[in-house]
Amino acid sequence: xxxxxxxxxxxxxxxxxxxxxxxxxxxxxxxxxxxxxxxxxxxxxxxxxxxxxxxxxxxxxxxxxxxxxxxxxxxxxxxxxxxxxxxxxxxxxxxxxxxxxxxxxxxxxxxxxxxxxxxxxxxxxxxxxxxxxxxxxxxxxxxxxxxxxxxxxxxxxxxxxxxxxxxxxxxxxxxxxxxxxxxxxxxxxxxxxxxxxxxxxxxxxxxxxxxxxxxxxxxxxxxxxxxxxxxxxxxxxx
Numbered sequence: 001x002x003x004x005x006x007x008x009x010x011x012x013x014x015x016x017x018x019x020x021x022x023x024x025x026x027x028x029x030x031x032x033x034x035x036x037x038x039x040x041x042x043x044x045x046x047x048x049x050x051x052x053x054x055x056x057x058x059x060x061x062x063x064x065x066x067x068x069x070x071x072x073x074x075x076x077x078x079x080x081x082x083x084x085x086x087x088x089x090x091x092x093x094x095x096x097x098x099x100x101x102x103x104x105x106x107x108x109x110x111x112x113x114x115x116x117x118x119x120x121x122x123x124x125x126x127x128x129x130x131x132x133x134x135x136x137x138x139x140x141x142x143x144x145x146x147x148x149x150x151x152x153x154x155x156x157x158x159x160x161x162x163x164x165x166x167x168x169x170x171x172x173x174x175x176x177x178x179x180x181x182x183x184x185x186x187x188x189x190x191x192x193x194x195x196x197x198x199x200x201x202x203x204x205x206x207x208x209x210x211x212x213x214x215x216x217x218x219x220x221x222x223x224x225x226x227x228x229x230x231x232x233x234x235x236x237x238x
Contacts (some may be wrong), residue, residue, distance in 0.1 A: 065094035089117025128175035141185025150206030
């Protein structure tokens with residue numbers, strides 16, 4: 001299948017199967033989402049959603065978080081991955097947000113990435129979810145699904161995947177496509193055991209095409225081997 005045809009088919013399927021795809025992180029304003037996304041690095045959204053309610057109650061604004069103590073913040077987020085690093089990131093992010101941006105979450109990637117703990121992926125999440133901009137955040141799910149399905153080919157890093165996806169997905173769908181790919185990778189196209197048998201992309205997926213081809217090749221090889229064995233055995237029984 002040609003690249004353009006594959007993109008068109010994949011987008012069509014996602015629009016039909018996931019019309020309302022959205023982040024699973026729970027938040028009520030840009031500041032809360034920024035905190036949640038920082039916490040979500042190498043941590044499940046489910047765990048983050050358990051951590052954030054008491055965290056937001058204790059620190060409801062960037063100003064409150066900027067003035068919080070390391071010990072109190074750590075205590076509230078210690079059940080997530082890398083709590084020491086994330087405590088430092090949250091404190092640094094809040095202070096810079098207050099000092100440089102008046103407590104308002106920036107709406108451009110360069111200012112977002114100037115915040116401690118905010119890399120390109122986190123910045124793109126904020127841009128797409130909060131500000132509805134055509135930004136593609138590439139995490140491990142997006143990277144894996146795009147390569148498996150065939151939206152990218154031998155992509156070497158998240159940025160190259162981001163460029164390929166934004167170049168081929170209509171601008172008005174890029175933000176939604178981010179959620180499509182994440183949710184598909186989280187629940188269907190899993191890292192270790194992809195659920196190809198129940199996947200609505202299976203018949204247009206490059207990974208599944210190759211897997212089926214390999215299975216056919218192995219079956220043909222086995223039949224040939226069995227046939228040779230039968231011929232060999234027959235020769236000795238004559």
